[in-house]
Amino acid sequence: MYCRPSGKECKVPESEEQQILTQASQGDLDAFGVLYGRYVERIFNYVYYRTGNVHDAEDLTARVFYRALHHMHTYTDRGVPFSAWLYRIAHNLVANWHRDRSRHQEIPLSDVPTIHYKGEAPEAALIQTQERDSLLRMIRHLPAERQHLLILKFVEHMSNAEIGETMNRSEGAVKSLYHRTLLSLRDELGGFDLGE
């Protein structure tokens, strides 16, 4: 079973998750395979929006799970979701990836999710594409924590409480950070005519 980002169907009973985690931490590769199936799309999406291209997202996602497999025996349940542990590994690998590159990569247009602008003139579509690219660039220049928050909110469609659990913050802190992030993004977007 592959767990879709935001998919409520990937909610599994906590006891079942616990059992699988215990088996995986004891070296059971099948149990780890189940965890991989549940979380691969979420980690891929996180890495994709942090790096901006599919090729590096695949490479880093694979490395996240190899590293997780290698360190699985050290995993201990501290009351935070298993995904938080995976996101921390992903965050570290993405940070190294950014450090290794002197310049940030731009998202090739072919990699951007296709959005159809029905009935719009090509000029209007071009402006929207430019605006979208520029917004994605701005997101990638936000502090890692804010990027993470936006990905969990918009890609995973998590509630503030769920985000707080994953990011080890209170629900109120998440809400406040979310509002500040959106307001600062809007300030940075100021140069664009956003149709207000």
Add this chain to the structure above:
Amino acid sequence: MHTKMNQFGDRSMEIINFMENRLSGILKPIKPSKEFVHGVAARIQMGNRAALVERMTNWHVISMVIAGLISLAVFMAVVGGVLMSLLRKNRTA
């Protein structure tokens, strides 16, 4: 004052709603390719074997480096000994 605060709050909420609409249009779930997902899954299933091979490869490299260093040290010692004996012979002659 209170009205100004309300206006500020309303304006912020307007911006937040506006940005939410924009972001929900561009931050969408992306599906990784099936080849990628299954490829990594297969490698995970072979995890133990792959790790063993990696470890053996590492040991192989490390042992070769150590052997190389020992050979170099022995070679240097032999060359040094020969040079020293040649120097002694020259002095006595």
